[in-house]
Amino acid sequence: MGQFIKLSNFSKIVPYAQLFKQGMIVTVLLSVFTVLIGFCLALILALMRMSNVRPFRFLGLDKDGHQRERGFLAFLSRFNPLDFIATAYVEILRSTPVIVQIFIIYYGVFSVIDLPGFKLFGFIKFSRFFPGVVALGMNSGAYLCEIIRAGIQSIDGGQTEAARSLGLSQTQNLRYVILPQALKNILPAIANEFVVIIKESAITYTIGVQDIMSAVNAVKGATFVIIEPLLVATAIYFCLCFPTSKIIAYFERRMSRGDKR
Numbered sequence: 001m002g003q004f005i006k007l008s009n010f011s012k013i014v015p016y017a018q019l020f021k022q023g024m025i026v027t028v029l030l031s032v033f034t035v036l037i038g039f040c041l042a043l044i045l046a047l048m049r050m051s052n053v054r055p056f057r058f059l060g061l062d063k064d065g066h067q068r069e070r071g072f073l074a075f076l077s078r079f080n081p082l083d084f085i086a087t088a089y090v091e092i093l094r095s096t097p098v099i100v101q102i103f104i105i106y107y108g109v110f111s112v113i114d115l116p117g118f119k120l121f122g123f124i125k126f127s128r129f130f131p132g133v134v135a136l137g138m139n140s141g142a143y144l145c146e147i148i149r150a151g152i153q154s155i156d157g158g159q160t161e162a163a164r165s166l167g168l169s170q171t172q173n174l175r176y177v178i179l180p181q182a183l184k185n186i187l188p189a190i191a192n193e194f195v196v197i198i199k200e201s202a203i204t205y206t207i208g209v210q211d212i213m214s215a216v217n218a219v220k221g222a223t224f225v226i227i228e229p230l231l232v233a234t235a236i237y238f239c240l241c242f243p244t245s246k247i248i249a250y251f252e253r254r255m256s257r258g259d260k261r
Contacts, residue, residue, distance in 0.1 A: 004227075005227055005228065005231070006228070009223075009225045009227075009228040010228050010232075012219075012223045012225055012228075013219055013223075013225070013228060013229055013232060016215065016218065016219045016222070019210075019214075019215035019218055019219070020212065020215045020232060020233075020236060022123050022124075022210060022215070023210060023211045023212035023213070023214055023215040023236075024212060024236055024240070025121070025124075026124055026129070026209060026210050026211045026212075026214075027198060027201050027202075027211045027212050027240065028198070028240070029120075029124070029129075030129070030132060030133060030136065030197070030201040030204065030209070030211065031194055031197040031198045031201055032194075033133045033137070034133055034136040034137045034140050034197045034201070035140060035190070035193060035194045035197060036137075037133065037134070037137030037138075037140070037141070038136075038137045038138075038139075038140030038141040038143075038144050038193070038197075039141075039144055039148075039190065040141075041137065041138065041140075041141030041144075041145075042140075042141045042142075042143075042144030042145040042147070042148050043148055045086045045089060045090060045141060045142075045145040046086075046145050046146075046148040046149040046152065047174075048082040048083060048085065048086035049082075049083050049086045049087060049090075049145070049149055050083075050149060050152065050153075051080065051082045051083060052080070053080055053081065053082050053083075054077065054078060054079065054080055055079075055081065056076045056077050056079055057077050058077070059073045059074075059076050059077040061077075086145070089142065090142045090145050090146065093138060093139055093141075093142035094142050094143065098135075098136070098139050098200060098203055099203050099206060101135050101138065101139055102131075102132065102135040102136075102203060102204065102206065102207060103206075103207070104135075105131050105134055105135040105138070106128075106131040106132075106135065106207045109131075109134075110127075110130075110131045110134075115127040115130060115131075123210065124210060125208065125209075125210065128207055128208040128209050128210075129209055131207065132201075132204035132207060132209045135204075136197060136200065136201060136204070139200075140193060140197060143193065144190065144193060147186050147189045147190065147193070148182070148186060150186070151182035151183070151185045151186035151189075152178055152179070152182045154182065154185055155177075155178050155181050155182055159177055159178070159181075160173055160177070160178070163176075163177045187251075188248055188251070188252040191244075191248040191251075192245070192248060194244065195241050195244050195245050195248070198237065198240050198241055198244070199237060199241065202237075205217065212233045212236055212237065213233060215229070215233070216229040216230055216232075216233050
């Protein structure tokens with residue numbers, strides 16, 4: 001039979017309020033570190049996908065010095081290993097479930113890496129928190145990669161030509177001209193990714209991370225009440241995500257207002 005919501009059951013949750021508070025702190029920290037790791041990884045992946053590294057370029061010329069149009073050697077001359085690796089990474093991470101990635105990272109990679117057993121802030125188990133951050137960061141990097149790449153490609157090519165005419169190198173052009181403008185364009189998308197990660201981080205309770213859903217399971221195991229703790233968790237996630245999304249929308253309007261002048 002289904003369980004009805006009972007107000008009396010909420011009183012059973014009160015003694016576990018500290019668990020929900022700690023779970024909220026863990027969720028926020030997970031989201032912050034995930035976005036930071038994901039952004040750094042995504043920037044590297046985006047630059048790899050936009051690179052023009054072709055180590056077998058010389059194979060594209062025949063014995064008369066003409067460019068080959070077809071054939072294996074022509075294909076090999078256009079092969080970009082950096083772009084291939086980045087594209088494969090993005091497609092694999094975007095095409096597989098997050099929970100599978102978390103299990104592979106935790107039970108596969110970190111089963112052979114001995115992490116220190118200390119606790120952050122006295123209650124966050126580093127040996128479980130860190131694999132969760134790594135797994136979510138790797139997944140977020142795959143999605144942010146496309147956002148960053150689109151942001152860089154949205155900058156008019158004439159600015160690159162102007163930067164070169166001023167004597168700026170490719171690296172200086174990217175650092176001082178392209179990236180600042182691209183980041184302005186993609187900032188709302190990156191902030192929205194933060195909101196998405198807040199919700200997706202709930203999956204990390206499956207490897208023992210003490211987030212909000214871990215608190216729900218603790219209450220369920222101790223009181224045999226499930227609907228009411230889930231409603232509390234829903235309210236906490238809403239209080240984290242809704243104000244954040246509204247703040248993002250506010251800054252997005254401010255930034256677009258400046259562009260219309």
